[in-house]
Amino acid sequence: MTHNKYVLISADDFGLSVEVNEAIEIAHRQGMLSTANLMIAGDAAQDAIKRAKRLPNLRVGLHLVVIEGPSVLSHPEIPLLVNHQNLFPSNQLRMGIDYFFRKSVQQQLRKEIRAQLQAFANTGLSLDHVDVHKHMHLHPSIGKMLIEIGREFNLKNIRVPTEPVHILRAVDHTPLNQNIGNLLVQYWTKFLRYQVKQANMRCMDWCFGLSWCGHMTFERISNLLNHFPNGRSEIFFHPSISHSGLYNELMPDYEPTKELETLCHPDFPEILKENNIIPITWDNAI
DSSP states (O other), rough: OOOOEEEEEEEEEESHHHHHHHHHHHHHHHSSEEEEETTTTTTTHHHHHHHHHHHOOOEEEEESSSSSSSSSOOOOTTTTOOOTTTTTTOOOHHHHHHHHHHHHHHHHHHHHHHHHHHHHHHOOOOOOOOEEGGGGGGGHHHHHHHHHHHHHTOOBBBOOOOOOHHHHHHHHHOOGGHHHHHHHHHHHHHHHHHHHTTTTTTTOOOSSSTTTTTTTOOHHHHHHHHTSSSEEEEEEEEEOOOOHHHHHHTTTTTOOOHHHHHHTTHHHHHHHHHHHHHOOOOOTOO
């Protein structure tokens, strides 16, 4: 039988907290997780790096942060981007406008993107790919900068968050008007995909984890796998061993422990086989 369905299973926010790091290690050792996305300036980044180095089969990419998270450079170096605690703000609209129109902001943004890529390189880990927190690289200026600077670090793979609405509707039976935001995102993914292809870099055909972010339960994922599209897809998760502390503060409505249960569910591999879906990584993506 010819297989034409492939899946890469990843987890975001590696380095956010020790609880997230522990969940990622468990999901890799005991579950289906193959890939983690490192928040290089996260509070628990050093713990994540140590874990990654003792998990040789765990692929690790950079989870680039340019909104609602910590920077590598300090406030005196990039005062137009971060506050005195070296944190990016969460006002997506305002930041998007500044990133597009203000040259001084763009210059500091370039410095920070390069600094995060350099910090990742300094870990000694192989750069598997890059994805961006809140998918801010859908902003054309950020996508362009990431690609241009990424070339300096031999970047080959970038997540493009194209989530097919027709699959979501088949799984959740949601009305089309509830997916308007997803449809708008798809408009911008077309341009990002064009940028990636023009740079001779790679992206997956599809990506799941946006609409159900923080709520990737096993029931939902098993239904998704029964309706899985042809081509190469990424499913990304946000697991944690607890919903306390920083995780609860930043993402109070998420269900990270349920996402960990999904990744380690004993029936997960069998459902993949039943649907002729082959697990892949960026290394062996067809």
